[in-house]
Amino acid sequence: MPAIGSRTLSTTPRAVPGASRNTRPTRATAPAKPPAPRPPRAAEPADVLVVGAGIVGAAIAWRAAAAGLTVTLLDPEPGDGATHAAAGMLAPAAESTPGEDAAAALHRAAADAWPAFAAELTAASGVDVGLRTSGTVLLAHDSGDRRTLHDDVARHRAAGLPTVDLDLEEAAGLAPFVGPLVTAAAHVGSDHQVDPRATHRALLAALDATGRATLVRASADRVTTVQGAVVGVVDDAGRAHRAHRTVLAAGVATTALAASLGAATAPLLPLRGVVGQTLRLQADPWLRLPTVLRGLVQGREVYVVPREPAEDGRYEIVVGATTEETPDDRRPRAGGTFALLRDARVLVPALDECVLLDVTQRARPTTPDLLPLVGESGVPGLLVAAGHHRNGVLHAPLTADAVVALLTGGTLPAVLVPADPRRFAPAPRPRRRPAPLAAAGLWASRDGAPAQR
Amino acid sequence: MPAIGSRTLSTTPRAVPGASRNTRPTRATAPAKPPAPRPPRAAEPADVLVVGAGIVGAAIAWRAAAAGLTVTLLDPEPGDGATHAAAGMLAPAAESTPGEDAAAALHRAAADAWPAFAAELTAASGVDVGLRTSGTVLLAHDSGDRRTLHDDVARHRAAGLPTVDLDLEEAAGLAPFVGPLVTAAAHVGSDHQVDPRATHRALLAALDATGRATLVRASADRVTTVQGAVVGVVDDAGRAHRAHRTVLAAGVATTALAASLGAATAPLLPLRGVVGQTLRLQADPWLRLPTVLRGLVQGREVYVVPREPAEDGRYEIVVGATTEETPDDRRPRAGGTFALLRDARVLVPALDECVLLDVTQRARPTTPDLLPLVGESGVPGLLVAAGHHRNGVLHAPLTADAVVALLTGGTLPAVLVPADPRRFAPAPRPRRRPAPLAAAGLWASRDGAPAQR
Numbered sequence: 001m002p003a004i005g006s007r008t009l010s011t012t013p014r015a016v017p018g019a020s021r022n023t024r025p026t027r028a029t030a031p032a033k034p035p036a037p038r039p040p041r042a043a044e045p046a047d048v049l050v051v052g053a054g055i056v057g058a059a060i061a062w063r064a065a066a067a068g069l070t071v072t073l074l075d076p077e078p079g080d081g082a083t084h085a086a087a088g089m090l091a092p093a094a095e096s097t098p099g100e101d102a103a104a105a106l107h108r109a110a111a112d113a114w115p116a117f118a119a120e121l122t123a124a125s126g127v128d129v130g131l132r133t134s135g136t137v138l139l140a141h142d143s144g145d146r147r148t149l150h151d152d153v154a155r156h157r158a159a160g161l162p163t164v165d166l167d168l169e170e171a172a173g174l175a176p177f178v179g180p181l182v183t184a185a186a187h188v189g190s191d192h193q194v195d196p197r198a199t200h201r202a203l204l205a206a207l208d209a210t211g212r213a214t215l216v217r218a219s220a221d222r223v224t225t226v227q228g229a230v231v232g233v234v235d236d237a238g239r240a241h242r243a244h245r246t247v248l249a250a251g252v253a254t255t256a257l258a259a260s261l262g263a264a265t266a267p268l269l270p271l272r273g274v275v276g277q278t279l280r281l282q283a284d285p286w287l288r289l290p291t292v293l294r295g296l297v298q299g300r301e302v303y304v305v306p307r308e309p310a311e312d313g314r315y316e317i318v319v320g321a322t323t324e325e326t327p328d329d330r331r332p333r334a335g336g337t338f339a340l341l342r343d344a345r346v347l348v349p350a351l352d353e354c355v356l357l358d359v360t361q362r363a364r365p366t367t368p369d370l371l372p373l374v375g376e377s378g379v380p381g382l383l384v385a386a387g388h389h390r391n392g393v394l395h396a397p398l399t400a401d402a403v404v405a406l407l408t409g410g411t412l413p414a415v416l417v418p419a420d421p422r423r424f425a426p427a428p429r430p431r432r433r434p435a436p437l438a439a440a441g442l443w444a445s446r447d448g449a450p451a452q453r
Numbered sequence: 454m455p456a457i458g459s460r461t462l463s464t465t466p467r468a469v470p471g472a473s474r475n476t477r478p479t480r481a482t483a484p485a486k487p488p489a490p491r492p493p494r495a496a497e498p499a500d501v502l503v504v505g506a507g508i509v510g511a512a513i514a515w516r517a518a519a520a521g522l523t524v525t526l527l528d529p530e531p532g533d534g535a536t537h538a539a540a541g542m543l544a545p546a547a548e549s550t551p552g553e554d555a556a557a558a559l560h561r562a563a564a565d566a567w568p569a570f571a572a573e574l575t576a577a578s579g580v581d582v583g584l585r586t587s588g589t590v591l592l593a594h595d596s597g598d599r600r601t602l603h604d605d606v607a608r609h610r611a612a613g614l615p616t617v618d619l620d621l622e623e624a625a626g627l628a629p630f631v632g633p634l635v636t637a638a639a640h641v642g643s644d645h646q647v648d649p650r651a652t653h654r655a656l657l658a659a660l661d662a663t664g665r666a667t668l669v670r671a672s673a674d675r676v677t678t679v680q681g682a683v684v685g686v687v688d689d690a691g692r693a694h695r696a697h698r699t700v701l702a703a704g705v706a707t708t709a710l711a712a713s714l715g716a717a718t719a720p721l722l723p724l725r726g727v728v729g730q731t732l733r734l735q736a737d738p739w740l741r742l743p744t745v746l747r748g749l750v751q752g753r754e755v756y757v758v759p760r761e762p763a764e765d766g767r768y769e770i771v772v773g774a775t776t777e778e779t780p781d782d783r784r785p786r787a788g789g790t791f792a793l794l795r796d797a798r799v800l801v802p803a804l805d806e807c808v809l810l811d812v813t814q815r816a817r818p819t820t821p822d823l824l825p826l827v828g829e830s831g832v833p834g835l836l837v838a839a840g841h842h843r844n845g846v847l848h849a850p851l852t853a854d855a856v857v858a859l860l861t862g863g864t865l866p867a868v869l870v871p872a873d874p875r876r877f878a879p880a881p882r883p884r885r886r887p888a889p890l891a892a893a894g895l896w897a898s899r900d901g902a903p904a905q906r
Binding site for chain 1: 732734735784785786787788789790791794795798804805806807808809810812
């Protein structure tokens with residue numbers, strides 16, 4: 001069945017309901033560049049179908065198209081998942097937990113990929129993605145928070161990261177509006193920020209400029225195969241989208257899409273949504289806040305991420321994030337908003353004076369071992385790039401380049417081996433010996449080695 | 454100049470930008486009633502021009518049209534002022550302050566007018582306005598709050614109001630989810646609620662059904678006169694709207710509109726905006742909250758107003774309100790949202806589980822003596838109905854009937870004499886003896902007698 005309902009790329013990150021329905025695919029807007037090849041006609045398979053246009057899927061689509069592949073990118077509401085809530089911290093140090101060495105190495109590699117990626121993306125799109133490399137100030141409130149802070153500083157330094165203790169006067173120099181209930185501080189030189197919504201806009205613009213991509217605003221319903229190989233998906237209107245390779249980058253929905261292959265074939269990709277709420281505030285210029293703040297307040301984590309000021313000097317601040325093991329529900333709970341404001345105003349009491357612009361709640365796609373799923377699925381023609389939990393923005397460049405390497409005949413970098421999507425596949429087992437934990441996806445490999453199929 | 458850009462009535466309470474421009478007036482949709490007279494052609498003066506379609510202006514317009522007058526109602530965004538933020542408490546007891554006897558009598562008269570008004574409005578519009586007469590439970594937190602609560606109960610009882618102390622078990626019976634930090638309670642039998650947004654929708658529908666009214670979505674720019682008598686207004690596009698009588702019900706904007714008559718003629722109508730923020734939450738059915746709660750938490754007032762459940766059992770809760778002497782700014786501050794949530798969850802901790810639907814901030818039009826401005830302005834052809842501070846919803850029926858009485862040859866009820874708009878006019882004064890306080894509108898009559906002009 002030919003794909004219909006597709007449209008040329010748009011830089012609008014939010015879906016316009018109904019706007020894309022029943023229009024025929026047309027050629028992407030020509031960029032101010034040498035003539036690009038036409039996108040494939042609907043009846044021709046694309047080189048790559050990327051399912052999911054969050055920051056990860058959009059980054060894969062752009063890098064694949066920039067590498068010369070024809071791309072179809074499928075999403076009913078591009079960028080309206082976890083990307084829309086994300087604060088955009090690039091925090092390889094602060095996001096690393098004791099004992100999670102594979103994750104720590106992966107976060108560092110992901111952070112290293114960002115500066116070049118941001119520069120190329122801005123050059124390709126003309127959009128400033130808001131990369132700020134002024135580091136992060138860690139703040140602690142009570143005695144337990146101070147203990148955790150000092151442990152973190154020691155761990156960062158042992159790992160060779162440029163983290164240093166600050167006395168409160170030094171902290172006030174870096175973050176002048178820190179409040180009197182903050183009792184300890186440190187500076188993390190490795191942890192920066194980028195604006196995820198701006199990055200997503202840039203990705204769609206850069207993708208459009210390649211002239212090799214089609215964005216289809218539709219939801220994938222199931223994966224289709226021919227002779228055991230994946231050949232694309234069918235969307236929720238019954239339209240087929242065909243490609244030589246299919247990449248599932250659909251966040252939590254990746255699990256159900258993979259399962260649509262049927263129990264005998266489907267790869268086991270255990271993802272659940274971990275719901276998080278972020279707030280967007282608007283600050284007046286007098287509230288100088290030149291760097292990212294991450295605080296521990298009575299054991300609860302909270303962050304305050306200031307964006308670049310607009311021309312009038314006002315700027316946006318992202319406060320986050322709650323962590324709730326609830327069903328994927330985009331309606332923020334009042335208790336979450338309250339808790340974020342309560343803890344954030346311990347760090348910066350003057351946040352009270354900021355305008356509350358927006359409360360956003362989305363689910364983070366999360367695996368049992370907190371490592372992402374990046375690479376071959378084990379089913380011919382099907383790749384996976386999902387499950388980045390709190391770090392989808394951090395990981396998008398590394399993931400995109402790794403997936404495009406696989407699509408163009410290369411291999412995954414070694415640092416991504418622990419993220420092999422096949423690690424949750426049940427091990428071969430004797431007959432009549434059920435392995436219910438593994439079958440339910442509760443077993444998690446933490447040693448970094450993918451499980452044997 | 455003939456009025457253009459007007460349109461027939463709409464029940465949409467929010468403005469659709471540009472939707473009403475450049476359309477010619479047409480006949481209002483015929484109600485299922487005997488044929489009504491045509492609305493006046495643009496070139497004919499209406500009997501009444503009401504400037505401002507908040508709950509007060511819309512109520513005046515409906516009652517005037519129902520009394521047989523032709524009406525033009527002018528507002529760029531009907532119902533999007535204080536009406537949009539209001540919780541809709543009809544609280545003659547709780548809104549009365551010691552020593553404010555004129556206000557207390559006015560609040561009681563206003564509350565008495567509501568049941569018949571609501572019944573007529575629902576009959577005329579087919580819209581349920583959400584009048585709930587289950588009373589209000591007062592709650593106190595600390596020792597100071599308890600003292601205030603007990604003083605309030607004594608004052609209500611001295612005024613003959615049906616307020617009774619509750620022990621905490623009785624309070625839990627009326628409001629099962631009240632939290633453990635509440636230490637005293639009372640039931641106020643006189644204080645109820647209505648849904649202001651539903652009431653506003655009902656008013657526009659009922660007005661439409663009269664067939665005698667035209668709603669013009671435009672902003673009044675200045676009042677126009679012929680030989681010293683007001684004959685209407687000119688809107689911000691330069692179009693004239695003419696009427697035999699003009700009623701300013703434009704909230705804070707009333708002051709500037711009156712001043713547009715020029716220093717020699719203009720009535721002094723000192724209104725300022727007192728900004729308030731309200732939150733709208735959505736509760737699941739398990740959170741039983743059958744009555745309005747008003748709390749004092751460390752001296753701060755907070756209320757929790759549950760609406761009627763929808764068919765699925767979920768219902769809206771309004772939490773309010775901040776009181777800020779800041780410029781009229783519709784952008785809510787994070788500190789206000791935080792304070793409302795902090796205090797409301799002392800009353801009902803389970804509010805944490807509710808969805809945060811909406812944060813709304815609007816200015817309450819407020820006079821120096823906190824009494825409204827209702828009646829003749831002192832300039833021929835010009836009446837005023839504004840300045841209802843926290844009680845615009847409570848006062849709308851009484852105010853509407855009083856203004857329509859004046860428009861149809863009657864007089865103001867005695868209880869509204871203290872609200873005479875002429876009370877702020879400077880007293881006659883000897884030459885060369887300036888009276889700067891009075892001229893600046895800072896002098897406030899509190900004895901209930903209007904000042905002599």
